[in-house]
Amino acid sequence: MSSGTVILGRGTAITTINATGGSIINQSQTGTITAATLARQATMTHEGSTPFTTLNVDKRSSVFYAGSGTITTLNLTGTLDLSTGSGAVTITNANLYDGATIRDPLGRLTFTNPPRCVRCSVDDLTLDFGQNRTIQIGS
Numbered sequence: 001m002s003s004g005t006v007i008l009g010r011g012t013a014i015t016t017i018n019a020t021g022g023s024i025i026n027q028s029q030t031g032t033i034t035a036a037t038l039a040r041q042a043t044m045t046h047e048g049s050t051p052f053t054t055l056n057v058d059k060r061s062s063v064f065y066a067g068s069g070t071i072t073t074l075n076l077t078g079t080l081d082l083s084t085g086s087g088a089v090t091i092t093n094a095n096l097y098d099g100a101t102i103r104d105p106l107g108r109l110t111f112t113n114p115p116r117c118v119r120c121s122v123d124d125l126t127l128d129f130g131q132n133r134t135i136q137i138g139s
Contacts (some may be wrong), residue, residue, distance in 0.1 A: 001042070010048065019044070019061075026050065026067075038063065038078065049087070059099055065089060074115075076100040082108045091115070096137075101126040107133060114138040 001019040008014055008024065013031035017024065019042035026033075028050040035054045038044055038061035046063060051070040057063050057078040065080060068087025074080065074094040079101040082089060089108050094115035096102075102109070107130045114136040117125065122137055129135050 008048075014050075017044070047085075076102070079103070082106065096120070096125055098124040100124075103128045105130045111135065 001024070002021045005023045005025065008026045008028050010027050010029050012028045014028060015031065015034045017033060017036040019038050020040045021042050024042070024044040026044060026046045026048055028048040031050060033050055033052045035056070036044070036052055037056040039058040040060060042061045044063045046065045046067045048067045049069045052072065054073045054075070055063065055071050056075045057080060059077045061078040063080050064084065065082045066085035068085070068089060071089070071091045072093065074091050076094065077097040077099050080103070082104040083106065085108065087108065088110065090110045090112060092112040094111060095118050096115050097118050098120040105128055116138045
């Protein structure tokens, strides 16, 4: 996908998403998304509970995670925004690169393993985990 808007409805079972632009609204509740890659200026609003095996979010791309569920591996140089929605989100392995942004002011996010700052320092990241939370960042 390179432009436009695609809506993946509640009954949709999808395994791979590749977007270099445009907007995706994912309401899927079934299956597992094996790989989702957003590049250039793609956006995705995740409203469902479909788990992600791998979620790659490149610079200038954003995922607005209003749904719930699990991300096994997150590779992030863009933005992961959990500021809307109410469900719990678990990330097993997170690789954060220079320029990565995570917004979780509501405290919905749990990391199974500490997120890793890859080829960067914590100063290169924008992190909002809400008040009174401590998150360990590895290298």
